[in-house]
Amino acid sequence: MSRPIEDYALIGDTHTAALVGRDGSIDWLCLPRFDSGACFSALLGEPEHGRWLLTPARDTPLRVRRRYRPETLVLETELSTDEGVVRLVDCMPPRDRVPDVLRVVEGVKGQVHMRMELIIRFDYGAVVPWVMKEDGALHAVAGPDALILHTPVALHGKGLTTVAEFTVSEGQRIPFVLRWHPSNEPPPPALEVETAVADTETWWREWSSRCTYGQGPWREAVHTSLMVLKALTYAPTGGIVAAATTSLPERLGGVRNWDYRFCWLRDATFTLYALMLGGFRDEAVAWRDWLLRSVAGDPAKLQIMYGVAGERRLTESSLEWLPGYEHSLPVRTGNAAVHQFQLDVFGELMDALHQARRVGIPTDRRDWKLTQVLMDWLESGWKRPDEGIWEVRGPKQHFTHSKVMAWVAFDRAVRAVEGFGLEGPVERWRRIRDTIHAEVRERAWDSRLGAFTQAYGSGSLDASLLLMPLVGFLPPGDPRMVGTVSAIERELMHGGLVRRYHSGTTGDGLPAGEGVFLACSFWLADNYVLQGRLDEARTLFHRLLDLRNDVGLLSEEYDPEEKRLLGNFPQAFSHVGIVNTAFNLTEHRTSPAEHRQSFNGEK
Known part of the structure; x- marks a missing residue:
């Protein structure tokens, strides 16, 4: 058992x-x-x-x-x-x-x-x-x-x-x-x-003595989470794995059992941002160097994940002799999602490099050369449908979050030129940025729901929409964001926490059902901070902290009915949420969420 x-x-x-x-x-x-x-x-x-x-x-x-x-x-x-x-x-x-x-x-x-x-x-x-x-x-x-x-x-x-x-x-x-x-x-x-x-x-x-969080009210939670993130780094290369395990299920007895012992660009950039907030610059430099080595080559072949040393072949297979955690089969090694196209990773990479510049990590020639090559490809590549942040194993769609992160990529490229004196076709990047912004406002908005939707014309909600104000796509008080947050509270909340999306809306053919995705609830708390709803933010944050085990660890998901952690463990994404939200609540007048905003699109 x-x-x-x-x-x-x-x-x-x-x-x-x-x-x-x-x-x-x-x-x-x-x-x-x-x-x-x-x-x-x-x-x-x-x-x-x-x-x-x-x-x-x-x-x-x-x-x-x-x-x-x-x-x-x-x-x-x-x-x-x-x-x-x-x-x-x-x-x-x-x-x-x-x-x-x-x-x-x-x-x-x-x-x-x-x-x-x-x-x-x-x-x-x-x-x-x-x-x-x-x-x-x-x-x-x-x-x-x-x-x-x-x-x-x-x-x-x-x-x-x-x-x-x-x-x-x-x-x-x-x-x-x-x-x-x-x-x-x-x-x-x-x-x-x-x-x-x-x-x-x-x-x-x-190592812990370098943490800049100091004596804030959630010092123990922040320090433990930062140590978990450090423990998930692969020191020889600077790569950062998403979790230490494979095949811990998203639903007990289910088939959504994935191998997370690899370096997702998305997860790594979130982790990098949390480490930089905590004052750990060496890890940021090591990750950037890992990135430059790993993604070298054709930008059209940018992968969403790599091995800890930058390996590209992560062939998925099943270990038939293992009965699985509480009989959750199959037990997998490798990850077939490595072959997916996920547009949002371009934005996350650009944002991570931008945040590194902001904290004083200098841009070297390789760093900016990589950026220019990626942006050249993205000038047309942003128009393509993709599998999205949740790695849907179904038809490609024009996911709203993916388009928002394409906007982030061009926004951070513009800011690199304007704010850090780097060279690039800033006028062209600015025009594309504005085009993406306008398209998302037009095609992802559902007036019936009073909210942005998971994908263009889908009519469904998605918790990744909570990232829109956190990356600066719209101000947090914009009526469209207020409406989107309200719709998510109304339709995706379960047991006081946030589901990723409605079951059955992804079209991946896998059986429905999973726990609440913990990172999404941290994003909602961050939105509350930015909207000035501080009491609600603290209440939600404390609810999330109460889900940690006796030594302060979180997995990927939580089952409100069974009151059990689910998914791979410990999960970097969840511990990133603890760090970011604690900083946001502690320094809400000049919060990290506000630092990331530019509001260069429509106000």
């Missing part, structure tokens, strides 16, 4: 990440990268598909309390039993050469009997490794992968599983270190665990 998604906490090393359950089991870990095959896949199946459990042997814990050590991703899980209290400390040191998972079992009170169960299954649970003991360590090898476990605890094999039983007394600390290495290379030496945990804690605290 799958554990609720909210039962998991994240640890990571800015190369990959693991999910640790409240029961002390690591049920998801891909090595050595986010998009590598998993060695622990119980999240999407059963324990037999791989996990690493440390738990009291004799009693079900009477109480479980978890926290991250302040300003770090060092996780503490405190388990109370009739025998006493034990604390698990879990972390992954920021990468030197190989990935490590450090686990320390600490006796807090009494004497607790513990057990360990290590089930290593490479390639998403499909491959049982050859396991042997050598030089006081446990070695597991299969194909290109090898793991080595160092611990003073006596281990033995039992039914293709490595198990151990031991006792931990008050004040005692028992270490476990799991290290990956290529199977064709010698294993790395053992780590000094206490030093490695302390160094990990210091690294995260030094």
